[in-house]
Amino acid sequence: xxxxxxxxxxxxxxxxxxxxxxxxxxxxxxxxxxxxxxxxxxxxxxxxxxxxxxxxxxxxxxxxxxxxxxxxxxxxxxxxxxxxxxxxxxxxxxxxxxxxxxxxxxxxxxxxxxxxxxxxxxxxxxxxxxxxxxxxxxxxxxxxxxxxxxxxxxxxxxxxxxxxxxxxxxxxxxxxxxxxxxxxxxxxxxxxxxxxxxxxxxxxxxxxxxxxxxxxxxxxxxxxxxxxxxxxxxxxxxxxxxxxxxxxxxxxxxxxxxxxxxxxxxxxxxxxxxxxxxxxxxxxxxxxxxxxxxxxxxxxxxxxxxxxxxxxxxxxxxxxxxxxxxxxxxxxxxxxxxxxxxxxxxxxxxxxxxxxxxxxxxxxxxxxxxxxxxxxxxxxxxxxxxxxxxxxxxxxxxxxxxxxxxxxxxxxxxxxxxxxxxxxxxxxxxxxxxx
Amino acid sequence: xxxxxxxxxxxxxxxxxxxxxxxxxxxxxxxxxxxxxxxxxxxxxxxxxxxxxxxxxxxxxxxxxxxxxxxxxxxxxxxxxxxxxxxxxxxxxxxxxxxxxxxxxxxxxxxxxxxxxxxxxxxxxxxxxxxxxxxxxxxxxxxxxxxxxxxxxxxxxxxxxxxxxxxxxxxxxxxxxxxxxxxxxxxxxxxxxxxxxxxxxxxxxxxxxx
Numbered sequence: 271x272x273x274x275x276x277x278x279x280x281x282x283x284x285x286x287x288x289x290x291x292x293x294x295x296x297x298x299x300x301x302x303x304x305x306x307x308x309x310x311x312x313x314x315x316x317x318x319x320x321x322x323x324x325x326x327x328x329x330x331x332x333x334x335x336x337x338x339x340x341x342x343x344x345x346x347x348x349x350x351x352x353x354x355x356x357x358x359x360x361x362x363x364x365x366x367x368x369x370x371x372x373x374x375x376x377x378x379x380x381x382x383x384x385x386x387x388x389x390x391x392x393x394x395x396x397x398x399x400x401x402x403x404x405x406x407x408x409x410x411x412x413x414x415x416x417x418x419x420x421x422x423x424x425x426x427x428x429x430x431x432x433x434x435x436x437x438x439x440x441x442x443x444x445x446x447x448x449x450x451x452x453x454x455x456x457x458x459x460x461x462x463x464x465x466x467x468x469x470x471x472x473x474x475x476x477x478x479x480x481x482x483x484x485x486x487x488x489x490x491x492x493x494x495x496x497x498x499x500x501x502x503x504x505x506x507x508x509x510x511x512x513x514x515x516x517x518x519x520x521x522x523x524x525x526x527x528x529x530x531x532x533x534x535x536x537x538x539x540x541x542x543x544x545x546x547x548x549x550x551x552x553x554x555x556x557x558x559x560x561x562x563x564x565x566x567x568x569x570x571x572x573x574x575x576x577x578x579x580x581x582x583x584x585x586x587x588x589x590x591x592x593x594x595x596x597x598x599x600x601x602x603x604x605x606x607x608x609x610x611x612x613x614x615x616x617x618x619x620x621x622x623x624x625x626x627x628x629x630x631x632x633x634x635x636x637x638x639x640x641x642x643x644x645x646x647x648x649x650x651x652x653x654x655x656x657x658x659x660x661x662x663x664x665x666x667x668x669x670x671x672x673x674x675x676x677x678x679x680x681x682x683x684x685x686x687x688x689x690x691x692x693x694x695x696x697x698x699x700x701x702x703x704x705x
Numbered sequence: 706x707x708x709x710x711x712x713x714x715x716x717x718x719x720x721x722x723x724x725x726x727x728x729x730x731x732x733x734x735x736x737x738x739x740x741x742x743x744x745x746x747x748x749x750x751x752x753x754x755x756x757x758x759x760x761x762x763x764x765x766x767x768x769x770x771x772x773x774x775x776x777x778x779x780x781x782x783x784x785x786x787x788x789x790x791x792x793x794x795x796x797x798x799x800x801x802x803x804x805x806x807x808x809x810x811x812x813x814x815x816x817x818x819x820x821x822x823x824x825x826x827x828x829x830x831x832x833x834x835x836x837x838x839x840x841x842x843x844x845x846x847x848x849x850x851x852x853x854x855x856x857x858x859x860x861x862x863x864x865x866x867x868x869x870x871x872x873x874x875x876x877x878x879x880x881x882x883x884x885x886x887x888x889x890x891x892x893x894x895x896x897x898x899x900x901x902x903x904x905x906x907x908x909x910x911x912x913x914x915x
Contacts, residue, residue: 393851
């Protein structure tokens with residue numbers, strides 16, 4: 271048995287879960303087995319249905335996105351109602367509704383929160399920008415990533431952490447006469463007192479949120495619904511583009527600083543692997559999600575994809591697999607022309623989630639390599655009819671589901687959608703997806 | 706020299722393009738000729754994008770080079786000759802949505818294809834679209850959005866344009882990753898464009914320039 275199999279078997283065994291009933295235990299194990307089989311390209315009893323609820327539970331149950339981000343009880347109420355309404359094969363709980371109070375306490379700049387920059391009714395949105403210039407980023411990051419994160423990045427990302435930029439580089443702090451005493455001087459400044467207070471407040475909120483999620487997850491599992499999502503990571507190219515240089519910046523860097531960009535991408539590989547693996551190992555859940563942003567068709571050429579995007583993404587996925595876990599990239603955007611490239615991954619050990627792709631070609635190219643997740647269009651769930659949703663799911667199951675290797679889901683995390691359409695996606699998969 | 710500038714520009718040799726532009730100006734070349742060469746190169750890059758030979762990085766590089774060369778050239782131009790445009794396009798990301806990458810690409814492609822582009826930015830209130838249509842009298846309105854929340858924002862924007870009695874005066878196109886023909890029907894637009902190339906051909910078709 272290989273390591274990925276071992277992890278999946280452990281997860282399917284459901285040791286340590288106190289189920290509410292024998293039926294719940296049986297249902298949990300059947301659902302987990304269905305998912306584990308699909309990932310490993312074995313034919314499951316039926317096609318798993320795993321809707322990726324973004325803010326849908328809030329919106330569908332009459333809450334604003336602001337309410338569920340700032341009141342964990344309301345989030346739990348909304349998500350548990352959605353669980354009862356749809357009974358999917360896996361359910362992640364309300365963690366998509368991040369802790370608003372923790373982000374506010376940090377004065378977090380990279381998201382616009384509902385009711386604070388975007389309307390209360392809508393999902394949070396990323397506040398894209400060139401946060402650091404190429405000069406501020408590449409050399410300092412390559413020299414010492416932690417120092418860059420501590421003294422340059424965090425003060426930009428979180429207003430409350432701005433005082434950190436006054437610290438001396440920690441690596442220069444050695445003995446009592448070599449910096450130890452002088453290194454603590456900034457902590458005497460009034461702004462540091464404010465920072466520590468804010469961090470404590472954010473920490474307390476984050477702990478409260480995590481407590482809610484843990485309790486909620488226990489309840490969900492006890493009722494018979496597994497959660498496969500153990501941790502999150504990202505493609506190194508996206509880490510640089512999303513969090514440091516912005517889309518515009520990282521695209522320009524391909525021409526202006528290609529060598530430094532490649533070096534920084536490599537430097538991020540072990541960091542990205544550990545980021546995903548740590549969370550998954552701690553939770554015992556097998557899947558590590560990687561939400562991919564800047565590599566699709568139209569965004570960059572195949573050559574650029576092969577040079578800058580794919581090699582380090584593949585290394586990260588291989589690192590995750592070597593740790594016995596299942597990488598799940600969400601290929602946002604269109605990927606039909608790069609299927610042959612992304613096929614280069616070990617058989618039955620990854621889960622590829624697609625937003626827009628030619629499903630016939632995807633099955634042909636990837637069918638014997640990875641399980642396909644997706645890709646019911648969100649536009650269909652929102653503006654389509656029940657019949658059209660069923661038609662789409664039927665085609666997915668007929669084409670991609672043949673002989674296994676399919677999990678039905680929306681093409682992305684979804685927020686606004688018609689209740690009856692989501693219900694049709696779930697129920698029709700359960701009915702028509704039986705092998 | 707103009708051809709050298711065009712070649713450097715189209716090959717993404719940023720430093721060479723800037724150097725050649727400066728050399729041309731130093732030798733007394735008409736600043737308008739330098740600008741014209743850049744415009745020609747931009748059109749060439751736009752054509753490559755249409756053929757699938759150029760992508761977002763090249764468009765961003767092109768607009769960077771154009772910006773840098775324009776900054777050197779424009780102070781030397783006494784009065785810029787007005788150029789004929791194919792038509793006016795008003796474009797913006799609809800209210801509630803702050804995504805701009807797709808919209809910027811469409812604006813770039815319309816611009817290099819000879820349209821007068823008025824970019825209202827992101828999170829554009831419904832009323833702003835109505836006011837700007839009244840003020841600028843565009844031929845085409847482009848509504849952009851990435852998130853599903855944009856479906857209703859687009860619908861409300863189209864409805865407000867109708868209620869202001871302006872619907873017959875403009876053609877409305879929508880675009881963005883989650884958009885499709887079905888969303889077009891839902892919001893009441895005239896067309897959906899899957900990419901910037903489609904946005905250009907729709908606009909050309911509507912102003913009778915294709």
